[in-house]
Amino acid sequence: xxxxxxxxxxxxxxxxxxxxxxxxxxxxxxxxxxxxxxxxxxxxxxxxxxxxxxxxxxxxxxxxxxxxxxxxxxxxxxxxxxxxxxxxxxxxx
Amino acid sequence: xxxxxxxxxxxxxxxxxxxxxxxxxxxxxxxxxxxxxxxxxxxxxxxxxxxxxxxxxxxxxxxxxxxxxxxxxxxxxxxxxxxxxxxxxxxxxxxxxxxxxxxxxxxxxxxxxxxxxxxxxxxxxxxxxxxxxxxxxxxxxxxxxxxxxxxxxxxxxxxxxxxxxxxxxxxxxxxxxxxxxxxxxxxxxxxxxxxxxxxxxxxxxxxxxxxxxxxxxxxxxxxxxxxxxxxxxxxxxxxxxxxxxxxxxxxxxxxxxxxxxxxxxxxxxxxxxxxxxxxxxxxxxxxxxxxxxxxxxxxxxxxxxxxxxxxxxxxxxxxxxxxxxxxxxxxxxxxxxxxxxxxxxxxxxxxxxxxxxxxxxxxxxxxxxxxxxxxxxxxxxxxxxxxxxxxxxxxxxxxxxxxxxxxxx
Numbered sequence: 001x002x003x004x005x006x007x008x009x010x011x012x013x014x015x016x017x018x019x020x021x022x023x024x025x026x027x028x029x030x031x032x033x034x035x036x037x038x039x040x041x042x043x044x045x046x047x048x049x050x051x052x053x054x055x056x057x058x059x060x061x062x063x064x065x066x067x068x069x070x071x072x073x074x075x076x077x078x079x080x081x082x083x084x085x086x087x088x089x090x091x092x093x
Numbered sequence: 094x095x096x097x098x099x100x101x102x103x104x105x106x107x108x109x110x111x112x113x114x115x116x117x118x119x120x121x122x123x124x125x126x127x128x129x130x131x132x133x134x135x136x137x138x139x140x141x142x143x144x145x146x147x148x149x150x151x152x153x154x155x156x157x158x159x160x161x162x163x164x165x166x167x168x169x170x171x172x173x174x175x176x177x178x179x180x181x182x183x184x185x186x187x188x189x190x191x192x193x194x195x196x197x198x199x200x201x202x203x204x205x206x207x208x209x210x211x212x213x214x215x216x217x218x219x220x221x222x223x224x225x226x227x228x229x230x231x232x233x234x235x236x237x238x239x240x241x242x243x244x245x246x247x248x249x250x251x252x253x254x255x256x257x258x259x260x261x262x263x264x265x266x267x268x269x270x271x272x273x274x275x276x277x278x279x280x281x282x283x284x285x286x287x288x289x290x291x292x293x294x295x296x297x298x299x300x301x302x303x304x305x306x307x308x309x310x311x312x313x314x315x316x317x318x319x320x321x322x323x324x325x326x327x328x329x330x331x332x333x334x335x336x337x338x339x340x341x342x343x344x345x346x347x348x349x350x351x352x353x354x355x356x357x358x359x360x361x362x363x364x365x366x367x368x369x370x371x372x373x374x375x376x377x378x379x380x381x382x383x384x385x386x387x388x389x390x391x392x393x394x395x396x397x398x399x400x401x402x403x404x405x406x407x408x409x410x411x412x413x414x415x416x417x418x419x420x421x422x423x424x425x426x427x428x429x430x431x432x433x434x435x436x437x438x439x440x441x442x443x444x445x446x447x448x449x450x451x452x453x454x455x456x457x458x459x460x461x462x463x464x465x466x467x468x469x470x471x472x473x474x475x476x477x478x479x480x481x482x483x484x485x486x487x488x489x490x491x492x493x494x495x496x497x498x499x500x501x502x
Contacts, residue, residue, distance in 0.1 A: 001396055021341070036487050037487055055387070071387070073391070076387075
């Protein structure tokens, strides 16, 4: 089982975590101003790269806090983890 | 002098298709040489007479999800749109062996979709009624009926998730996935389609809002039309023309046991405890899991998913306790927000999209091949894939099969 380094608790088994999809998708500032296309983009469309991907995880069976990670979707290697609110670190792809 | 190993073996039989060098230009280039790509090429040639076609495959033919699925075929989906395309597919399956002139071991042994809670029961009965209104064979069976159809299912009320009944589609079944691909490839090749392996698409060329060519690892190939049948890698290809898709690519795992005597006469699926099981003709128990939660392109998943799947399988089938695991693997499935496929036109002229089949694309192989070929030939969706546009995510006309289809998505 893969170990995921929670930025608060340290490395824990993957089964303790819950996946949250793409990170840094901000809620629209003025939702009622969006066109249908823009709203569809916000609700349904996400990046789906083969390679490094910034994504959200929750340590749901541990400290129960959300954090962000950059993970290579080809190798599943975690390239960086960082706390919510912190900027995405640079990673070599 | 000793002879080399294998010298006593007979000559390799003739290959079913050739490995041509790519031509400079084709009327239609299909990206992805899996079941959907090969079937699309076959129906383009057979139904529409379009034979100047290349199928480009980055690895070997049918080496992706076509080699990794659990071969279940059924059409008992809830919504009319889904019933339409899956039942069209099932009808084509019923004549496919004769159509292709190739054995595919299509076996209509039926599928049971188990219900484990009162809500499951209500949803299942509703789906049976919806199926019947759409002319699809479906019946509700009680636990004794489940036992009669598949005697090895544990229908004891004393388990954590007791079997309260099941929907049964007698015309559902399985087929030999490799043979299906080979049958399509052989027949398409015989009609003049070029099957080009080890040819990875690295770019899509457009001019004036229209597709003109594909860049590949084996050079540039001009194309009148380009059709994407790349399953888990669809997002990567679409991005080459700046097109964003509402897809997430996930690993989906499956496994087989060692070969056993015939013990399992049908196909059993359980959404609630999440396992689906059949027994291949050769004797392996074939079991599929749910997707791994994270995005992944690595064709492998996490072991705890297999553990959960096995615990579910053992509760349903205690007789499997002594069976040995032979092999596990994963494929990359492209899951859409409403668990329905995206098949149709794109904002780029001459570029067609077939993706989003998620965990259920195998059963659709003949149906989508036929409908997608129609879409490409006429630059207009076939009535069966008309509801499955990319625009539905903007208009809101979703075909929500997530909980609705008893689909193990």
